[in-house]
Amino acid sequence: MTVRTAPVALPAMRSTADRPFGIYIHVPFCATRCGYCDFNTYTPSELGGANPDGWLTALAVELEQAARHLGTAPEVSTVFVGGGTPSLLGGAGLTAVLDALRGSFSLAPDAEVTTEANPESTSPRLFEQLRAAGYTRVSLGMQSTAPHVLATLDRTHSPGRALAAAREAAAAGFDHVNLDLIYGTPGETDDDLLRSVDAAVAAGVDHLSAYALVVEDGTAMARRVRRGELAMPDDDVLARRYELLDAQLSAASFAWYEVSNWSRPGGECLHNIGYWNGGEWWGAGPGAHGFVDAVRWWNVKHPANYARHLGDGMLPIADYERLDADTMHVEDVMLRVRLRDGLPLGVLTASERRRVDALVGDGLLRRLGDRLVLTDRGRLLADAVVRDLLD
Template identity: 75%
Template sequence: MSVQSQVPDGVLPDLSARAGRPFGVYIHVPFCATRCGYCDFNTYTPGELGGANPDGWLAALRTELRLGAARLRAAPAADTVFVGGGTPSLLGAAGLGAVLDAVRESFGLAPDAEVTTEANPESTSPEFFAGLRAAGYTRVSLGMQSTAVHVLAALDRVHSPGRALDAAREAAAAGFDHVSLDLIYGTPGESDDDLARSVEAAIGAGIDHLSAYALVVEDGTALARRVRRGEIPAPDDDVLARRYELLDDRLREAGFHWYEVSNWARPGGECRHNIGYWDGGEWWGAGPGAHSYADATRWWNVKHPNAYATQLAAGALPVADFETLDDATAHVEEVLLRIRLRSGLPTAALSADEQTRAEIAISDGLLRRDGERLVLTDRGRLLADAVVRDLLG
């Protein structure tokens, strides 16, 4: 099991980045114009901020990055940067440029660094994308969810069905070689045809990456309350499996390959930052509620932007707490994460008993051998969590 700290806020053990591992920086932007009914991320609408604002957040972020770079010994220049949220595009191109400058000034950027920002299609424009390219961003990830009006309404999304597609084309016209769209499938009221049309539209927009996630009803969200009241049905597992197969088949026909259970790309379009999460990389997560991982230690920041800024103003890292992963916990996480990748899990990472259980999964058609690695089959991807549970016993 992991060992959780019993120390005051803002205190971390001695940490040193491990040589040879990818190193990334994640930036959490906590601002949203409205709250989507399915979202349980650490985000805040204007009425929930209690006086916090983007300028104060950015000043605090610069301080955290500076303190973090000094705190993490042997930290290399960042191979990847990912700005997520929340709605990073609310900062505008100039604000996102300032965020990237703060990373450059603290951790530094590797010469071939991948730099990604998420964006809400409604807060983008051709000028926005041109400004991002000039600032040094190399990838854009746009929230699309669906092209069906009734599906977007069920998710409380405010953008029009075609805006995400137009934004993807605008990003490409601004010089972005890597543009991603996100879909959500399994929303109450969605049909197979709704999803098929959304996938076709995404492919037609000329993107090189697509993420697709089954709708999850998270406790505490407006969506969960509607399901509990019986206003809408909960997602059906059989329907979700059929929708996954539908989108996987069409993406494969269009030249996309799955490289993680929920992510597909054309060759060269894979997101290096996210691969780092799944494949044993380390990262510093900056911003309210952000999580980090280095030197077998995981830590997470205080959540509210005001508490975040207050702690940094006092000269302390805004750490809420941390835990040190022991060997057993680290092993569980390695199996859980690496099995999701198309590159698979090294057989040598498993114990003798786990290798025996892997043989059963192979005979059941859930895993296949690829040299010295174990890779999920198409059927295995539908049951990835169960495969992990069976492997670990």
């Protein structure tokens, strides 16, 4: 696909009435860059000291143009403010984000409103401000409680800070608090992971996400691996770590609802479930992706270009694609099979349904009524299951 440097015009689109509609807002600022991160983020030195106020102004303009582009702006059922480090905006900044959204869109009365936060840029006062602004859920980057693991990941918070932040959020009135874990970091042991899981559970949160470390090309960690300074664990080690954390969480009354996510009853992240179940969303902010009416698009990445295009009266679209029926089908299977609720058999083509018996016989899938659900072993091989299933 041709990459355009100037913004392009989105085609006309309308949200689908029977699908949940969400808004994702990308905050592109970080105090420092973690060695494993390849997200669209910028440190103060990379932005030349640019003030986030300019980003907030541009965001409000994008949201206003988004509502206009959609014609009749749909009611928003979920909001997710991610990054980057949204908590660097402070309570006033994150309140302004929601004010900008409410200026152009209507939030459902029971809308789930999430912000990510890094533990080192939070405080009891911040959580109080977020609750007063209307946030209902907070997701904290914990990664690990092992100091040497945090050091390898270039995380700056102390091992106990994420746990303290989770308790502060609960004290401020947040019923839904998530902690993110990363497993498979070079130098991590099984015991390191289990201690981290135990500590997260003891913090009283109702949701945990856990992701195997992926070393992305172009990151500082990839360069260290290439130089032989770090040795990545093999797939067998990652599989064992996944089984260990799943068993530990199950014993603590957490249930998996997506391959990398566990919650107590009622603690599931509705915004992410919307992604996995084919919902639609507007992605606002530099580099954000959106999906409405079979059109997927992505914004220009740099905050200065983003603000400039909006200042010129244009949506900051880098490019877009219209998904055809085959692509929609592949993505539907790929995402829904990862859910505990499983994949409806009716979604599959006749030839794909004929492959189900082999995957059930191999112990990777099981039938639950008219749905297919990954087995414990199938969760470890979810990508392979999708490849074997699809035409």
